[in-house]
Amino acid sequence: MRGGGRATREFLQPNTDGSVFGAVHLGYVVVQSNRLADWRRFGADAIGIHVDELGTDALRLRLDDRACRFLVERGPAEDVMALGWHVDDHETFDRIVARVTDRGVPITEGTPEQAALRGVERLWRFAGPKGMAQEIFTAAVTTPQPLRMLSSGWVTGEAGQGHVAIISREPEAMRCYYHTVFDSRLSDYIDENVSGLKMKIRFLRVNERHHSIAIANLRGVKIDPIRTRVQHINIQSATLDDMLASFQRVKELGFRMAWSVGQHTNDRELSFYCVTPSGFELEVGWNPIVIGPELESTWEPSTYRGISIWGHSTVGETVLDKFTQFRQALRTVTTPEITVPELTGGLSR
Template sequence: MSELLRPTTDGSVFGAVHLGYIAVRSNRLPQWRRFGADAIGLHVDEIDAGTVRFRLDERECRFLIERGPAEDVTAIGWQIDDHESFDRILARVADRGVPITEGSADEAALRGVERLWRFAGPKGLAQEIFTTSTTTAAPLRMLSSGWVTGEAGLGHVAMVSREPETMRAYYRTVFDSRLTDFIDENVSGLRMKIRFLRVNERHHSIAIANLRGLKLDPLRTRVQHINIQSATLDDMLAAFGRVTELGFRMQWSVGQHTNDRELSFYCVTPSGFELEVGWNPVVIGSELESTWEPTTYQGISSWGHTPVGETVLDKFTQFRQALRSAATPEITVPQLTGGPR
């Protein structure tokens, strides 16, 4: 980690936080195994009849799929580089009255970490933090040649929120996230604004989208998509081909984003949220970090990313879900949105 990104003496933990793993609950484990291993090209380990894990690198676990009815992401795991930063984060959460629980030894082992602590997050997504992951020398058996993790972390998480400023404040309070940029987009006549937050050199580890002027959420799942980064363009395009050939649903064709310049495609996971497989996004290293200013981009993509196979029924389902969401307040954690301790 560069000196500019290292936690500062003013108490910031920016640069010491990295997306470590994603935990999912699903009753579609056979489909998940086929999707992850045969379509995307990840290494798969079947732990038992109710647990599947995916590896991308030397870490024992990057995706944990456990049997359960949620069909959704249930927890986000964040690696913290050092104990000083770890203690700072726990103190911020505890001092504001948010309960913290230590995960069991079995939970830690399944996630490929030595120990973990858990506290509440926006939209009911548990936030799990840890300092030490467990690695393995076992060779990776996967169709892809590799994935980009390291200092940039696993990838990013994108969510739709009816309370976007509250969610942004949450991650600023807990992880000292920084605003990278905005995107304004029109989707089917509706104005959407997306905020991109970084916690290290990755252009963004968190993306927050909302419909401007409407407190509606058209998605059933807490997460809109998870992103992972291919090591090569050939790997990304090969995964696109396998997803299509194996009959998994493609949501958005290959295209390039306006802000982080990443080439990518989006497909639908067996649980219904999307997976973005990308290549070569902008990296905000120490030189760029020192002068970076947020910019607003018009439109999500400079080219491509056209919708694939979207039907009138899909639109109707989203509209019905949006109406349902309006009747139930979105889960927030007000203690962690920047107010006084």
């Protein structure tokens, strides 16, 4: 494990104005799937992650000394069910709880069984966008058990385990949600043309990672072209060789590649995208920009034209794939997206 933290302790502490920015980090992701054997092979053999089997009904994927970074529980959803956020201290935790409860959104404590599976001492849950529970915790369980994985390491530390990208028909509501709860800051925008449709992507940071949440929407069209709640989850390789080796293994083992290796315009990360056994994508990246204290003090959001400087070409997409996506998008037209209006300033359809 290589920590991503270059920020000073002052940068990480809540600001004197009550902000929690810098003290919140993506800690784990909870997935529900009936394809546990595929997930084990995908994680351990293709991506190169440490995988622990918890009986016949759950897997835990490790990136570092924490007991869990991905929890894959048996179930039919084939989707992300919850995002776990590590909060640095009890003062910050209390601020977040107050923000949520003061606006009338219930918070419930997770069961001891849920906490144990996620590798945390205790956790609390509340409603999140698109039906994904948001879970917060202050103490992660670490383990002395050596990592058994093909990769030499992953960048976590103060930047958290990576980022989550979501396609939303209510992008402003989602942006306001994460600003209300975590004091997220806008890093930048990307405008992209996808199959003739204009897409705008907002990138939000809650710590030194360039973005922990990316929110994409098709401008002027209230559709969601994908089945899953998230479009992709990102993890960051410690070395370029690690990233390229996992790319090669994914191809050799027959897992579906979504986008070839390329470099992004905004955070300059080199990465590729492959499809997980549950259908959402995993981005494996290397060396994105870190917005540490010096950059933070002068950072101004910009708008970039296009997602990539080079590469990131689609791989293996067929006419049938496009038709399936279009049919899925039509189903969403008459179904409102789940938002939490109490935490978005009332912004929702």
